[in-house]
Amino acid sequence: MRSIKTKIIPIHQTFVKIKGEPEELDYKAICLFAATGFFWDDSTYWKHKKVLRPGTINDIDEDGYLLSSKPWFNWSYEPKDQSFDASLQQYKELFEQIINEQIGNQQAISPLSGGLDSRSQAVALHNLGKQVTSYSYSFQGGYKEHQISQQIAKACKFDFQAFEIPSSYLWDKIDELAEINQCYSEFTHPRQMAVLEDFKHMQGIFSLGHWGDVLFDKGGDEGIQDKDLVSYIHKKVIKKGGIELAQQLWKSWELEGDFDAYLKDTTQSLLNRIDIQNTSAKVRAFKSMYWAPRWTSINLSVFEAAHPITLPYYDNRMCQLICEIPEEHLADRQLQIEYIKRNNPEVANITWQDQKPFNLMNFHKNKAPYNLPYRITDKLKRVLQEKAGRKFIQRNWELQFLGKKNEKQLESYLFDEDFKGFIDTSVVKELYHNFQTRDPVYYSHPVSMLLTLSVWNRRNLE
CATH class of the missing domain: 3.40.50.620 (HUPs)
Known part of the structure; x- marks a missing residue:
């Protein structure tokens, strides 16, 4: 047996096996991953495989199975009365x-x-x-x-x-x-x-x-109520198009219940583990426990x-x-x-x-009227650049997904024959079509997540 003490914010994921869990894909966890770009809590692609939680002491047997886990650190808010x-x-x-x-x-x-x-x-x-x-x-x-x-x-x-x-x-x-x-x-x-x-x-x-x-920085907006924390967290961590992708995956995999309820219940469950009354500090703790390490x-x-x-x-x-x-x-x-x-x-x-x-x-x-000269000049520069046929690049996906060369590469993963056995082709086609014709900014995350899942699928089949 060995014991592992994880940091408050771990740099690396430490994987362990869980006794009694089936060796099958955790489709619900993958839906959350698809919506936000990270796996939540201790989840992975697999039901029987987990990640050690932050700030815990864990006993693991010689076969890699988790025997016990207990926290050594809990986020708190105990401010000193100081200047x-x-x-x-x-x-x-x-x-x-x-x-x-x-x-x-x-x-x-x-x-x-x-x-x-x-x-x-x-x-x-x-x-x-x-x-x-x-x-x-x-x-x-x-x-x-x-x-x-x-x-x-x-x-x-x-x-x-x-x-x-x-x-x-x-x-x-x-x-x-x-x-x-x-x-x-x-x-x-x-x-x-x-x-x-x-x-x-x-x-x-x-x-x-x-x-x-x-x-x-502040963890949450001033005056946010505890009852509103779940929806507030979702606004912070869910990517554009993420809900739509997760809902379609949930439906295509015929999972029990619905994704929205699962997302809400999971978020509330994780928030309940944080014993902090101040909502700003509680949101910061949530991000540090579940977002930073994953x-x-x-x-x-x-x-x-x-x-x-x-x-x-x-x-x-x-x-x-x-x-x-x-x-x-x-x-x-x-x-x-x-x-x-x-x-x-x-x-x-x-x-x-x-x-x-x-x-x-x-x-x-940085407010009117002081910032107006810069804002006007900056806007004019961008307009002139666009008119000259030079798109102003703000995000990496624009450089990697747009244009004929990129499209050919991207489509070779999205429409890979083996990928069809993992993600329904109709889901891929609809979201990719929306990326190409409706709103590339909104649908860039779904497309990027589909690419990630396709690469993972290839590696898993090897």
Whole structure:
């Protein structure tokens, strides 16, 4: 027998077998996966195969069967009666301590974006005097995000490399990506896969900022009632077109009951496990327990295929700290913003991508009339680009699914002969037709999930 203690937010999935469960597909779990892009709780493709839950101590026998599981950590909300400056000092000290421990004397590889998580890490790495190789990427034909990142790198004196995510890279990478993530996430989100070989030529270990945007922001809208939490969670985690795909799969597989009721009951059951009265903190805990380890963590494996990874916001101590900080200090990214402003004003004065063209010092002006000149100019640029026949790219699926070359590759998976035995062809045809003719943005998720299920099916038949 062996014992495994899982982290509060696990980086890896640990699979175990469950005695007494049939060795057959868990179609209901797959429907939830189809709707949201991640498997819920401890579920997998199979009824007899589960994933160890976060923050638990588990006993497993020599054959891989789970004998017992009990929690060692429960999310809570026990805020200290303290000032904002006291909360900021706690965050600063722990954040820098964790990064210092994780990186040590090694070189850090730091992805930079126009947002706050990677920017806060850049400030910490710079203040700690670490050697850093940084990079960023932009979509081919899209917003040049690397222009902001490069300014941050320059301010912090980091080496910097800009990458462009090209069209159609997915088809040469899809088998490798499926091997890396085991088809537990769809394939257009981890755009880093396009530059994996470039990563391998870098030196050092990754310092990644994932989940900072969830921990250091409000979990739910102010005033949300407990009775409304289920529908609120659904608005956050269900992808466009996800319900339609799940409902069609449920019907085609002739499952008992209906998907909407199953989704609602499952969500309420998971919420009931969280003993927190404050609804904002409860939503944050829900996301950290069920979304982070089953969605965010899955694609970390792409980075790990190149170099070891470190994640300061995944550290157990950071999660424990969050339970003690007042919600009013966490809301609206205040702690991260103030940390950057006080510790590196030059970085704070660089454009914040979500608040273009404003920065951390003046983003409160991102409203009329102050932002009208930028909004008008930006809209005009996009119109002129579209008129010139150059589509403005905002999402990776646009580069991987649109155009004749991509369509041919995509259809070879969607209409694969073996796939018909898993997903009814009529379901695939209808959703793909809607993607092509009605609303590609709305139906991009269903199509991407069908692609994922097709690849998984091929691998399962091998």
